[in-house]
Amino acid sequence: MSVIDLLTRVDTICNKYDKYDVERHRESNLSGDDAFARLYATVDADIEALNQKAETASKEKGKASAVAINAEIRRTKARLLEEVPKLQKLAVKKVKGLSSQEFAARNDLVPALPERIQAIPDGTPAAPKQTGGWASSGSRPDIKFDSDGRFDDEYFQQTEESSRFRNEYEMRRIKQDQGLDVIVEGLDTLKDMAHDMNEELDRQVPLMDEIDTKVGQAASDLKNTNVRLKDTVIQLRSSRNFCIDIVLLIIILGIAAYLYNVLKK
Amino acid sequence: MAASDPNKLIAKADKLTRLSLTRWNADWRNATVLYEQAANGFRLAKDYEKAKIAFEKASKGQEMLSSPWDAAKHMESAAALAKELSNWREAADFYRKASELYMECDRPQPASDALGKGARALEDAMPEEAVQLYADACTILEEDGKEQMTFDLYRAASSVYIKLEKYTDAASVMLNLGLAADKCNATNSQCKAYLGAIIIYLYAHDFKQAQKCYNDCSQIDAFLSSDQSRCASKFLAAYTDGDVEEIKRIAQSSAVSHLDHVIIKLARKLPTGDVSGFKTATAEDDEQLDEDDLT
Numbered sequence: 001m002s003v004i005d006l007l008t009r010v011d012t013i014c015n016k017y018d019k020y021d022v023e024r025h026r027e028s029n030l031s032g033d034d035a036f037a038r039l040y041a042t043v044d045a046d047i048e049a050l051n052q053k054a055e056t057a058s059k060e061k062g063k064a065s066a067v068a069i070n071a072e073i074r075r076t077k078a079r080l081l082e083e084v085p086k087l088q089k090l091a092v093k094k095v096k097g098l099s100s101q102e103f104a105a106r107n108d109l110v111p112a113l114p115e116r117i118q119a120i121p122d123g124t125p126a127a128p129k130q131t132g133g134w135a136s137s138g139s140r141p142d143i144k145f146d147s148d149g150r151f152d153d154e155y156f157q158q159t160e161e162s163s164r165f166r167n168e169y170e171m172r173r174i175k176q177d178q179g180l181d182v183i184v185e186g187l188d189t190l191k192d193m194a195h196d197m198n199e200e201l202d203r204q205v206p207l208m209d210e211i212d213t214k215v216g217q218a219a220s221d222l223k224n225t226n227v228r229l230k231d232t233v234i235q236l237r238s239s240r241n242f243c244i245d246i247v248l249l250i251i252i253l254g255i256a257a258y259l260y261n262v263l264k265k
Numbered sequence: 266m267a268a269s270d271p272n273k274l275i276a277k278a279d280k281l282t283r284l285s286l287t288r289w290n291a292d293w294r295n296a297t298v299l300y301e302q303a304a305n306g307f308r309l310a311k312d313y314e315k316a317k318i319a320f321e322k323a324s325k326g327q328e329m330l331s332s333p334w335d336a337a338k339h340m341e342s343a344a345a346l347a348k349e350l351s352n353w354r355e356a357a358d359f360y361r362k363a364s365e366l367y368m369e370c371d372r373p374q375p376a377s378d379a380l381g382k383g384a385r386a387l388e389d390a391m392p393e394e395a396v397q398l399y400a401d402a403c404t405i406l407e408e409d410g411k412e413q414m415t416f417d418l419y420r421a422a423s424s425v426y427i428k429l430e431k432y433t434d435a436a437s438v439m440l441n442l443g444l445a446a447d448k449c450n451a452t453n454s455q456c457k458a459y460l461g462a463i464i465i466y467l468y469a470h471d472f473k474q475a476q477k478c479y480n481d482c483s484q485i486d487a488f489l490s491s492d493q494s495r496c497a498s499k500f501l502a503a504y505t506d507g508d509v510e511e512i513k514r515i516a517q518s519s520a521v522s523h524l525d526h527v528i529i530k531l532a533r534k535l536p537t538g539d540v541s542g543f544k545t546a547t548a549e550d551d552e553q554l555d556e557d558d559l560t
Contacts, residue, residue: 188523203414
């Protein structure tokens with residue numbers, strides 16, 4: 001039996017008799033209990049981390065990195081807010097080994113979480129707080145001017161920086177648009193040329209076919225002619241015919257010479 | 266043989282062909298050979314008049330010998346020489362004769378080529394004759410089913426018409442081009458032809474005709490979904506708005522720059538005349554439509 005077979009068999013046996021493992025169940029219950037505490041601990045740790053990040057964001061000089069960090073914080077906050085209902089459900093579950101006070105305390109802890117999460121600054125001016133602030137300061141006119149003035153100053157500074165940022169963004173966008181326009185022109189020309197080439201090739205195809213057939217015909221004619229020529233030449237220059245011709249010629253010359261001699265006499 | 270005087274050769278060949286008491290049958294075979302040699306000799310000597318006559322006679326000889334192909338070739342040479350001599354009428358006649366001889370050989374391609382060469386030669390001197398030759402050349406090719414070759418001929422014919430300022434004829438030639446392109450599925454040429462026709466109508470300041478042309482051409486799917494149709498609709502919209510700047514801007518666009526250079530010149534000269542007239546005409550239509558919508 002191979003090792004793998006052994007392992008599978010052991011696994012199946014364990015799974016079969018798992019329900020009799022009392023100790024493990026108790027442990028899981030405890031960890032279930034710890035599940036709430038664990039989740040709560042993680043959420044807590046996350047909130048602390050976010051607070052840290054928010055502090056670094058406020059200290060950040062570069063606008064872009066500050067914006068990026070704020071976006072990150074906002075994302076994590078949304079995630080944590082989703083975890084809260086889970087915690088709520090876990091808190092309601094009655095678990096063994098938990099005193100009733102602790103249970104009540106848990107139920108109080110959970111609602112406090114969303115407020116803590118929202119309280120993490122993420123760069124967005126919290127509007128409801130401000131209106132609340134103004135509403136409250138409306139009843140105290142002397143404080144109102146200061147806070148208004150301070151907000152105005154801060155806002156002005158922001159718009160100066162942001163207006164520079166916006167200008168830079170506009171400039172870059174215009175340059176990109178110009179570059180893209182050039183590319184568009186080039187691509188249009190390319191497309192037109194490609195279409196024309198396509199049509200030209202379509203035009204050439206039947207002509208090439210004609211050339212093909214004509215050349216094929218000419219080639220076969222040539223082959224025929226070559227074969228016939230070869231036959232004729234062989235016939236003409238075959239050595240037997242040649243020798244016969246020479247011999248006959250000599251005989252004729254001999255006869256002519258003999259006749260000449262006879263006539264001369 | 267080539268060294269002997271071409272004049273003497275011609276005289277000799279003439280003697281061979283002239284019927285007289287001693288000669289009952291003209292000896293065309295030898296005569297044709299002599300005529301060809303004489304013609305080449307004259308051409309080398311740059312005596313175009315005599316060379317032309319020699320080629321004519323050689324062609325006649327070949328015809329008598331029942332070889333229309335050679336006859337047509339000689340006729341074409343004679344026509345080219347006639348062109349050199351600025352003898353336009355004769356050149357036109359020779360080219361036509363050559364084309365007929367090619368058709369006798371059952372070769373429509375060279376026939377239309379001959380007519381095309383003739384038309385090109387006559388473009389400046391006798392433009393009406395030239396467009397007639399172009400039209401005949403295109404007919405020959407279309408009968409043979411070779412519309413692909415007609416594009417260049419149509420384009421040349423349309424530019425001749427534009428030079429003659431016969432804009433409706435030019436536009437109709439472009440529409441014929443579009444039709445031929447449609448048969449070959451050459452959508453790019455087709456759309457460019459239609460856009461060219463619309464621009465020609467606009468240049469002739471015939472807005473209604475241009476619009477009608479655009480509507481007709483939009484029936485064709487290939488044109489409807491093409492860049493050229495968008496350009497055309499922009500042109501028509503700019504005309505209805507009476508926006509001269511817009512018209513000039515569209516004329517600089519890339520769709521127009523890919524057309525024939527003659528048509529690009531027309532487009533750059535747009536708008537001709539007063540565009541505000543169109544604006545009021547269409548504004549009235551719009552008002553009528555609005556009233557209908559309200560009710």
